[in-house]
Amino acid sequence: MSEPGTPRTQRLRHEAETAAARFPxxxxxxxxxxxxxxxxxxxxxRPGSGETFWEYRHYRREDAASAIDWRRSARGDQLFVRETEWEAAxxxxxxxxxxxxxxxxxxxxxxxxxxxxxxxxxxxxxxxxxxxxxxxxxxxxxxxxxxxxxxxxxxxxxxxxxxxxxxxxxxxxxxxxxxxxxxxxxxxxxxxxxxxxxxxxxxxxxxxxxxxxxxxxxxxxxxxxxxxxxxxxxxxxxxxxxxxxxxxxxxxxxxxxxxxxxxxxxxxxxxxxxxxxxxxxxxxxxxxxxxxx
Structure with a gap:
């Protein structure tokens, strides 16, 4: 592990500061x-709330737990999310x-x-x-x-x-x-x-x-x-x-x-x-x- 002040630490800190400065x-x-x-x-x-069902897809880590369709997921060993037509498009x-x-x-x-x-x-x-x-x-x-x-x-x-x-x-x-x-x-x-x-x-x-x-x-x-x-x-x-x-x-x-x-x-x-x-x-x-x- 690099100690504070070592060349590697200084280089990484400089790269991080440079990247942060570029964003603004x-x-x-x-x-x-x-x-x-x-x-x-x-x-x-678009008008509407996107309630029209489009398809099921596999649950991903970034999805909220509330998005899981538990009825569909209960049919097997994987979790599924309902995707609506408006949201997909x-x-x-x-x-x-x-x-x-x-x-x-x-x-x-x-x-x-x-x-x-x-x-x-x-x-x-x-x-x-x-x-x-x-x-x-x-x-x-x-x-x-x-x-x-x-x-x-x-x-x-x-x-x-x-x-x-x-x-x-x-x-x-x-x-x-x-x-x-x-x-x-x-x-x-x-x-x-x-x-x-x-x-x-x-x-x-x-x-x-x-x-x-x-x-x-x-x-x-x-x-x-x-x-x-x-x-x-x-x-x-x-x-x-x-x-x-x-x-x-x-x-x-x-x-x-x-x-x-x-x-x-x-x-x-x-x-x-x-x-x-x-x-x-x-x-x-x-x-x-x-x-x-």
Whole structure:
């Protein structure tokens, strides 16, 4: 165990303080964006209390004991919860990729991870104002409405790990809506498999593809060393500009393949560069999600 003042303790404390300091800044930016977008949107609160039975699902640890249907559960060895139609259809689950590659940023631009968080936090605020139930997929449990649901989701989007396990083995109610924010630089087949896991659970939604300008433009010249943030591998170019045309061709191919994957899964793909206003991406996401119900 580390003692107070040891290098490990100091490092962990610094990391915790840095993470905590980021949240107010990200939240403030998200609130400004949400305020600028909300004038062009309309509330989507639905009438009714959600009493129409939809289906049974297995009890999860985050469920209240009062939600258990004891009559159905008594038929076997497992606990079941009654899910109503309005509650199932009125849930939006948000996921922000926490992979190493999302920590990339060109000079003067935000980290891809932070821009993804800000866009989803602004979207969460808009959805909450419209009466939606929201959650951070894989981190906050079932979707919740009101201030509690919003605050839990905002913190998770800003500071949570963003593990891919949340989308590879999703725990979702049927017919939930999902928004995934990532750079989606994995092979298209990987993204297709993850979307397949979501659609198998009855989910539909949107992908927010976050792009740093340097990734698309490839502005590098001269002797340049590139490092894979996930694998730590290095690639050295004597004259980086000689690879520009080939790189841009591969970049376009990857984007087209990603678009095909999204369409086949019934998801909307929205691409956003970090050198452009985030409000346009948030509005596009909101409209895409609103169009699903």
């Amino acid at each position: 800044a990200l939240l403030a930016e998200a609130q400004i964006i949400a305020a600028s977008v909300v004038h062009g949107t309309h509330g989507r609160r 009125n849930a939006v689950h948000l996921w922000r990729d926490g992979g190493a590659g999302m920590a990339l940023a060109s000079p003067g631009r935000p980290l891809k991870r932070d821009r993804a968080a800000v866009c989803l936090m602004a979207l969460a605020s808009l959805l909450s104002r419209g009466g939606e139930r929201i959650a951070a997929l894989g981190e906050t449990g079932r979707a919740r409405a009101g201030r509690t649901g919003l605050e839990r989701t905002l913190h998770a989007l800003a500071e949570g790990p963003g593990s891919t396990r949340a989308i590879e083995a999703p725990e979702l109610p049927r017919h939930a809506r999902v928004v995934l924010a990532s750079d989606f630089l994995d092979p298209p087949e990987t993204t297709a498999a993850r979307l397949s896991a979501l659609t198998a659970a009855g989910a539909e939604g949107a992908l927010l593809r976050i792009v740093d300008p340097a990734e698309e433009d490839f502005p590098f010249t001269g002797r340049t060393r590139f490092r894979d943030p996930g694998l730590g591998a290095n690639l050295l170019f004597g004259r980086a500009e000689t690879a520009r045309d080939a790189y841009r061709g591969l970049w376009r191919e990857h984007g087209a393949a990603l678009g095909d994957v999204a369409r086949k899964a019934g998801f909307t793909l929205i691409t956003h560069r970090t050198d452009r206003p985030a409000a346009s991406a948030v509005l596009s996401l909101y409209q895409a999600i609103a169009g699903l119900r």
